Amino acid sequence: MNPFDEIIIRENTNSVKYDLRQLYFGKKEVIPMWVADMDFATPDFIQEAVKKRALHPVYGYSIKPKSYFDSIITWMGKRHKWEVKRKHIAYSPGVVPGLVLALMAFTQAGDKIVVQSPVYFPFFNSVLDNDRQLLVNKLLEKDNYYTIDFADLEKKLKDPKTTVLLISNPHNPVGRVWKQWELEKMLNLCKKYNVLLFSDEIHSDLIFPEFKHTVVANINEDAKNRCITFMAPSKTFNMAGLSTSFLVIQDAEKRKIYEKTLEAYHLGMGNIFGNVALEAAYNNGQAWLNYLMDYLQQNVDLVDCFLKKNLPQITFTKPEATYLLWLNCKSLHLTDKKLQEFFIEKANLGLNSGSIFGLGGSGYMRMNIACPSSTLKTALNQLQEAINEINL
Ligand SMILES: Cc1ncc(COP(=O)(O)O)c(C=O)c1O
Known part of the structure; x- marks a missing residue:
């Protein structure tokens, strides 16, 4: 198994990303894709x-x-x-x-x-x-x-x-x-x-x-x-x-x-x-970092293929660096408040609203993809189901 595929339970470790979900999103079940840390183990060395x-x-x-x-x-x-x-x-x-x-x-x-x-x-x-x-x-x-x-x-x-x-x-x-x-x-x-x-x-x-x-x-x-x-x-x-x-x-x-x-x-x-x-x-860290970047690249490609195939309403340019995707959600025609509510309530996902990043952030959501690809797939499926629902 690829070590980055391992699901590590982070709940109840006083993790900002996991243990502040209730406070930040009003719901502790959302898949957390906000705070910029990774769900991977810190390297063993x-x-x-x-x-x-x-x-x-x-x-x-x-x-x-x-x-x-x-x-x-x-x-x-x-x-x-x-x-x-x-x-x-x-x-x-x-x-x-x-x-x-x-x-x-x-x-x-x-x-x-x-x-x-x-x-x-x-x-x-x-x-x-x-x-x-x-x-x-x-x-x-x-x-x-x-x-x-x-x-x-x-x-x-x-x-x-x-x-x-x-x-x-x-x-x-x-x-x-x-x-x-x-x-x-x-x-x-x-x-x-x-x-x-x-x-x-x-x-x-x-x-x-x-x-x-x-x-x-x-x-x-x-x-x-x-x-x-x-x-x-x-x-x-x-x-x-x-x-x-x-x-x-x-x-x-x-x-x-x-x-x-x-x-x-x-x-x-x-x-x-x-x-x-x-x-x-x-x-x-050099070798570990190379493996990490390979894995992150796969996750970026996964999102890219998925969105192009299933959710062309949401677009992004593949990042040149970082594990943070800047998703353009403007074609959903929702206000920032409604967009955030939609991600939380309908898709059960916890992302950062683009509006907090200041001028130019309105209509975007920032998605942290530094997680096992199985988690990412679940998140994308939840998003697709939620969007299909509003398109009905
Ligand atoms: C651009 C940038 N600077 C700084 C930080 C945070 O740095 P620190 O936790 O060391 O204060 C982040 C975290 O996401 C970041 O993206």
């Missing part, structure tokens, strides 16, 4: 490393050893052809916390931060909850394929109050792996208007074979100094519950500023299990 550390009876304060940094450096070198030095790596207890810390470190209250919607919705709150202003550079969409509206982006970067462009690279939820020229163009505009570029690259290891991730900070000398890169093994290896991630900041002055903020909030310690898990992931 990570489990073993955590268990080994857990067997030592003292869980006191701990440091990050040289081997921790080496594992990141080697992974970045091999996987992304990016030369990272130990001194460039700064800790954060999660990518979103890292984003918030960087916003506190590099911007002032009232500054304007540009995001590209529809986008991972905590970007909005990271900005607004911290008294910064949001400028939305809506992505362009044609036939379910998304590109950047550079003319609008320039207008927003030109605003003297704009200090940061925050991108999702690759992009959640639209699934684009930004091409090098797109990133270069964004960088050049940031340079022109003296804006920092925050690049959230948490999904950068989950790239489908025909595509290539470009670390934006690795493009040229200016990028090195202008970019703050946010990375983590959490999405790749299904270990988000360990709250372990890091930033790469190549500019020494900026690194000092970030570290000062991290220390000011006393958040630099991390946790012993996250540290060993990260190291195990990056030292051993």
